[in-house]
Amino acid sequence: MKIVLRQDVPKVGEAGTIQTVSNGYGRNYLIPQGLAVVATAGEIKVAEHNLAVKARKIVKQEEQMQSLADRIAGQRLEFIARAGEQGRLYGSITAGDVAERLSAAIGEEIDRRKVVLDESIRTVGTYTVAVHLVGRLRPQVTVVVTGEVDESAAAVDAERAPDATAEAETAPEPTAEAETTSDTNAEAETDVVDEADA
Template identity: 30%
Template sequence: MKVILLEDVKSLGKKGQLVDVSDGYARNFILAKKLGLEATSKNMNDLKLQKAHEDKLAAERLAEAKAFAEDLKKVEVTLSIKTGEGGKLFGSISSKEIAQAAKEQLNLDIDKKKLVLPNPIKAVGTTLVPIKLHPQVTGELKVVVREA
């Protein structure tokens, strides 16, 4: 019996996949636990429409992320911090502080977890901080650190 999976089933397949299983397994496990549907022509058509809708939404999210990445190139965030001799900072600037400054100065909601900052900023100057907006899109935010 051909079955369309509604959820990931271990050792069988992923959600939305068409698999061929024995009639008893389909009736007693897959259909009984609502893990899949019988692959009728109506269900197959519904699956195609659902996949088309998901692809459209994914394309829209990708376009939004690309547009946001372009907008980020035009703006910068300025942070002031106390410094010692030679321009060394007392402390450092983390992704949390950058996200807060972006919210206050530019009114941008950027998740601090999306900021790709391997090490906190420990020097005065300009730094380009990558932001993971989408699995395929990475934007850059210009962060300017000044002496207080």
């Protein structure tokens, strides 16, 4: 069925667009929730007009935002975070962190919702992150996350290592007792065999 979206719907489309969806999804969810209306001839005409107006507006906004996009593109944002030995961060780097660092770097406020980050960064490494300004204007920045070794965790590991070594040194050696037991068992078996022969 054809519908006209009244609001942005993830994985379906943006508000004002004409989409084709399954009958059940349209009738049972989108239309009752007020997210869409049935695409009648009148609705389609209004939607096409609104899309044309919106397209002109986006082109104008893209022209205005181009200088900002040029300043954002190619920025290198470095983060130092506490990490374990395998490079896994104890916390995470979020879209809000990237937006804050980018705002400081370019001197203009960037909304965290503009940063396209599917999930928080949780490991050390280099990442390419897009910033969706308007329309097709999506400059990319490089986010470099380096790990800072947690000295308190390293100190605990260092304290545990000497304790384990000391325990190993103070533990009796089981090999000497095992040899004595084996010799005694061997002598007992020999005596049993000798008695059987006699």
